[in-house]
Amino acid sequence: QKEVEQDPGPLSVPEGAIVSLNCTYSNSAFQYFMWYRQYSRKGPELLMYTYSSGNKEDGRFTAQVDKSSKYISLFIRDSQPSDSATYLCAMSLTNDYKLSFGAGTTVTVRA
């Protein structure tokens, strides 16, 4: 079993739809959770960074962490064609700065 599981998709949605992405993990000691966006042939860009459980909102993006279920989510509201990318979840332990990554979900927003 992988430490972090993420459905690779692909996921295709019409412009303006809500995109829902998620990851599950097996290590209950993870405390820091991140979402990255990666455009084709580019380096990943940090989108959201959260600590422990709860929600965080930044513009059209909302990140949720449910530690009891070992499940994290990213929601993109009013999706745009420019949101078409691969989204990677990542997480780390309190005393370890190494990140464990999901495999990434490829999203296409159709105009």
Add this chain to the structure above:
Amino acid sequence: SQTIHQWPATLVQPVGSPLSLECTVEGTSNPNLYWYRQAAGRGLQLLFYSVGIGQISSEVPQNLSASRPQDRQFILSSKKLLLSDSGFYLCAWSALAGSHEQFFGPGTRLTVL
């Protein structure tokens, strides 16, 4: 603001040839530095990380090595490339104290023929 550079952007090398990829960070001091490899359609695999000059930790035994000759310079090397070394190589940095956020460079796409 902080900036991370990687070069070259693209590289095609024959099997058995040496490799040197360079990463430099600007605008910060004493960063943690990381080398990752991303195979097509797969997640990021941590190869090496460094918490200071000359301090290298290897995550996966393989044909590669890393060095950190200066505070903000990180080099990935190989003496003899294998076909399996092909991939997208990413350098990343994080603040030394207390931050778990990592920031990635633009990457180097390596093809070994």
